[in-house]
Amino acid sequence: MARRMRTLRDLDVTERRVLVRVDYNVPLENGQVADDTRIRATVETIRWLLDRRARIILCTHLGRPKGQVREELRLAPVAAALSTVLGQSVRYVRDIVGPEAQEMARRLQPGEVGLLENLRFDPREEQNDPEFAAALASLAECYVNDAFGAAHRAHASVVGVAKLLPSAAGFLMEREVAALERVLHSTERPFVLVLGGAKVSDKIGVIENLLPRADALLLGGGMANTFLRAQGFEVGRSLVEEDKVEEARRLFALAAKHGVRVELPVDVVVAPSLSAVDARQIIRVAEMPADQAIYDIGPETVRHFAAVIATAQLLVWNGPMGVYEVPEFREGTRGVAEAVAACPGFTLVGGGDSVAALKELGLADRVDHLSTGGGATLEYLEGRELPGVAVLMEGGE
Numbered sequence: 001m002a003r004r005m006r007t008l009r010d011l012d013v014t015e016r017r018v019l020v021r022v023d024y025n026v027p028l029e030n031g032q033v034a035d036d037t038r039i040r041a042t043v044e045t046i047r048w049l050l051d052r053r054a055r056i057i058l059c060t061h062l063g064r065p066k067g068q069v070r071e072e073l074r075l076a077p078v079a080a081a082l083s084t085v086l087g088q089s090v091r092y093v094r095d096i097v098g099p100e101a102q103e104m105a106r107r108l109q110p111g112e113v114g115l116l117e118n119l120r121f122d123p124r125e126e127q128n129d130p131e132f133a134a135a136l137a138s139l140a141e142c143y144v145n146d147a148f149g150a151a152h153r154a155h156a157s158v159v160g161v162a163k164l165l166p167s168a169a170g171f172l173m174e175r176e177v178a179a180l181e182r183v184l185h186s187t188e189r190p191f192v193l194v195l196g197g198a199k200v201s202d203k204i205g206v207i208e209n210l211l212p213r214a215d216a217l218l219l220g221g222g223m224a225n226t227f228l229r230a231q232g233f234e235v236g237r238s239l240v241e242e243d244k245v246e247e248a249r250r251l252f253a254l255a256a257k258h259g260v261r262v263e264l265p266v267d268v269v270v271a272p273s274l275s276a277v278d279a280r281q282i283i284r285v286a287e288m289p290a291d292q293a294i295y296d297i298g299p300e301t302v303r304h305f306a307a308v309i310a311t312a313q314l315l316v317w318n319g320p321m322g323v324y325e326v327p328e329f330r331e332g333t334r335g336v337a338e339a340v341a342a343c344p345g346f347t348l349v350g351g352g353d354s355v356a357a358l359k360e361l362g363l364a365d366r367v368d369h370l371s372t373g374g375g376a377t378l379e380y381l382e383g384r385e386l387p388g389v390a391v392l393m394e395g396g397e
């Protein structure tokens with residue numbers, strides 16, 4: 001079992017200046033926040049701090065400005081959206097660690113909230129530059145990280161500053177780590193692993209780490225094509241990684257060694273191209289036409305997968321079962337999502353597209369844990385220690 005992570009309850013924040021790293025990497029449209037989910041997700045931590053009359057200094061990155069000021073990635077719209085969500089004004093400064101930021105931090109009264117400018121405008125953020133980390137630390141008396149989605153990055157606002165101040169995880173971070181730790185260490189059985197998405201190469205680490213403890217591995221999406229190739233099936237013009245077919249054979253052998261039941265699609269939805277949705281048809285995998293491509297799993301496969309999912313006491317799902325962005329190729333993902341929603345065991349769904357698909361289907365609140373970390377979630381499932389989590393562990397790193 002992992003060491004204990006320091007949490008908000010371990011910090012004395014009363015009337016103190018608290019630097020809070022959040023993940024407000026939100027979509028912008030016409031200079032406004034188009035989706036404030038990530039902002040609302042941090043309210044629990046912010047309210048807890050406000051209840052203790054802390055002086056809150058929030059910091060986040062937005063987009064990929066690559067160490068330069070980009071006007072369209074300034075945080076003014078984020079400050080406005082946050083102010084609406086909190087119902088109080090937010091002191092936004094167009095500065096990260098310079099005189100304006102210092103002045104804001106100094107003047108902040110108990111119960112007030114400030115927001116620094118986009119961290120990635122400064123190249124020293126991604127370099128984990130010690131002077132930049134020290135400058136950030138000088139703004140506050142303690143540090144809270146509630147940005148799980150950035151925890152796999154050894155950046156100054158994630159790692160550097162956490163070593164310089166009394167530091168702890170916010171509630172979002174705490175929940176993510178607890179859910180992922182449960183998956184990595186639980187003995188609940190059967191353990192069913194459902195994987196899909198575009199590429200095998202993105203998921204090899206996850207398969208390798210979880211396979212030894214899994215009872216069943218269900219494979220769909222584009223990645224299943226490479227496994228179908230490894231079994232000798234033709235996949236026509238489907239997305240396939242020919243250079244990973246050997247790797248797929250190795251993973252089959254690994255599954256056999258650990259007694260893991262592997263289920264591949266038995267029927268699929270094919271079409272001549274992604275836009276030729278009207279020409280789509282459901283076929284058996286053995287009958288794949290050479291001039292078409294697989295865009296979804298078929299209904300019989302959904303039934304097979306759903307039957308296995310219904311038995312799970314522990315379930316991890318990453319990767320859509322097809323090109324869910326196109327409504328005509330969303331049914332496989334919908335079928336699996338419904339089965340996961342109905343699963344009696346502990347269910348964790350992670351991955352950027354998987355989370356987006358679940359939201360699109362209106363099933364996001366039907367899973368036990370929706371892991372919003374994207375890359376951070378996958379690295380955690382690979383068994384890697386995330387630098388932003390390690391630094392919050394009791395006794396230091």
Ligand code: ADP
Pocket residue numbers: 196197198199202220221222223239294295296318319320321322323324325350351352353354355
């Ligand atoms: P996540 O972000 O949840 O980890 P991935 O990024 O690995 O998931 O995969 C999602 C992408 O995989 C989606 O854009 C989806 O369109 C694509 N995809 C799924 N099935 C197929 C397929 N059969 N052919 C091509 N692309 C697919």
Ligand code: MG
Pocket residue numbers: 351352353354
């Ligand atoms: Mg993705």
